[in-house]
Amino acid sequence: KAGVTQTPRYLIKTRGQQVTLSCSPISGHRSVSWYQQTPGQGLQFLFEYFSETQRNKGNFPGRFSGRQFSNSRSEMNVSTLELGDSALYLCASSRDIQGQGGELFFGEGSRLTVL
């Protein structure tokens, strides 16, 4: 059974640019959640998509956006990149909505460096 796939794994951007990250969930999973992880900052929730609808959103500026396609694959976009956006972006998929008690399966993340 294939796990959660995130692409690209590593990328370097400069301030002001934009970036799109992709997440392919486990087959049959309808929920995809995105997290930002920086050293010492734990897991900061960005948003959750379920059946193409955004269910919840964390406390991030509007520069961070996402979407989910009919095949459950998800993308997140960060526009006008800032140095502070440098982080590991993790995607997690689950069969149902994240807080309903089902296991979240995390990908290995996309490491973004902003110069």
Next chain:
Amino acid sequence: GENVEQHPSTLSVQEGDSAVIKCTYSDSASNYFPWYKQELGKGPQLIIDIRSNVGEKKDQRIAVTLNKTAKHFSLHITETQPEDSAVYFCAASISNYQLIWGAGTKLIIKP
């Protein structure tokens, strides 16, 4: 807003000893409490979870206890081994089914 506090931020124990990590949550409606382990270079992985209708759950060397009155839950690891070295995150569900996460605990197992 709702939050989960996790302590300690770093825990160093001798191999073979026990380790305990504690989390306190604020939403009295929380009913699902998972623990995730993140090894270096990998995404977090579920190791154990508990629901609010249960006070304790065990899985081999790992156990989780829940005190709903005090609104806190703890992860217990007995007979620690080098492979237990990782960052551990607790989480609690809130009323809109979102998970709220603790800040993480770096567990170091000393040989």
